[in-house]
Amino acid sequence: MEIGQAVELCLKGDQGAWNMIITTYSKMVYNIALNFTYNYDDAADIVQDIFLKLHQNLHKFDNSGNLKGWITRISKNYCIDHWRKNKKNKNMVELEDNLVVEKDDPEQFNIRKSEIQFLKNKIKLLDPELRMTLVMRDIEGMAYSEIAKNLDIPQGTVKSRINRARLKLAKIVMGGK
Amino acid sequence: MDCIKAEELLSEYIEDELSEKLHLEIEEHLEHCPSCNRLCVSLKDIINIGPKLHEEVPFYLKNRLLYIPELIELQKEEPPTNQGLKFIAAMIGTAILLLNVFYFTNIYPEGHSFMHKTMSKIERFAVDTKEYVLQKDSVKNNLLISFLDKNIFADDEKDFISWNGENGEGNG
CATH class of the missing domain: 1.10.10.10 (Winged helix-like DNA-binding domain superfamily/Winged helix DNA-binding domain)
Incomplete structure (x- = not known):
């Protein structure tokens, strides 16, 4: 299934299409958020907010456009906003070792x-x-x-x-x- | 080529994205410059390690993301609540709670005495009002009785007299 098609199906309420969008982009958004917040909980909240915003604005998405670019721009703006608000970095933790x-x-x-x-x-x-x-x-x-x-x-x-x-x-x- | 120029092109050199001429120039520079060489090794390390910094999305977060459509539907179904009224009710509740604290404790003596004075005024007002109402009621009852006496019972008396008179004449 292509992303454009997934967006269309998602607008019709297809859960499978939404699952596909999540599977394709959640890793990227999570890693961007984690490298900005340095806090697992904050990163998870940001990712949830970004996907909530994405779902609410999916009808505005032009199928000929670039969904990945759209998500990246939203993520960037969200993360930089968060970074500005938390410049003192009170919530930053040492990232755990989940590496393989x-x-x-x-x-x-x-x-x-x-x-x-x-x-x-x-x-x-x-x-x-x-x-x-x-x-x-x-x-x-x-x-x-x-x-x-x-x-x-x-x-x-x-x-x-x-x-x-x-x-x-x-x-x-x-x-x- | 100097170190500054070499530094600018190091990433592209490692990723093999330079023209052959520039590539050779940097190679030559690195052979003769130990500090740029060390930097180059370190950059290669960073580029190699980069993909290993990738983290998997935690299971709980994936679940939260998958349920977003349902969450939005639930939010749509919820009736709109009047936040203003809720706020006012909360403020009234808090005020009552605070007044209770002043009334029953002596943490703020001025507040405590003010509360007791106010309460005694309210009680006095209630007693006076009750007395006034009872007094008014008794006046009203007296008036009512006298009105009934004058109108209804007086008419009944007349009827009785007239009826009694007729019958008395008849009997007599």
Whole structure:
């Protein structure tokens, strides 16, 4: 089933179509929210709000448009708003280790695991715009063109933001080692 | 190529998105610059680790998301409630509770004495009103009795006299 068709069916009240939309986009929205809030409960609330808003405004969606872009923009605005309201970051917690890493070499696995954990908790030091593009590219694996389209910015800007984010993160990691 | 320019292009170099000429220039720079080389290794690490930072959506959240359509339907069915009235009722309730606290405790002595004075005034008013009403009632009853005496019972008396007179004449 294509997304356009899923949207149409969803508007008619088809639960299966809604399940498909949730399955396709919830991971992306959750990861964006988590990397902005650094709080599992807040991230869950934001994701729920975003999908509630999506469902209420689904009739406004033009089927020729880009649903992923629409959801990404809503997520970005929500997360940046949340970030601005909670600049003091009182609710931030160390993100837990829910990672699945190959366990071939136990020693290597532990080093890798601690590196991942370290990096995960350093992303919060990046500016929101840089963080958003980094999450979309390196965590969500989106193409530069897709990010540019979804965030409505030129591809050159996306490339430079991602490079800046990675450099900043690399310098933090190098300084922390 | 200098370090600043090399840093700008490092990500694209690692992702193999540069032209052959620029790619070779950076490669040459990295061979001679240990700090840029270290940065490049660190960047490669970040790029490799990135996908592993991906987290799965928790089960409870997925359930919450799946029930959104039902939630919206339920909200539509709920009758609109008058928030203003609820607010006023809550305020009145709170005020009564506070007045009770002042009346029954001595936490705020001025409030306590004011409440008792007010209550005694209300009681006095109630007693006076009752007395007034009873007094009025007795006046009203007296008036009623005298009215009935004058009109109804007086007519009955006349009838009785006239009837008695006729019959008395007849008997006599």
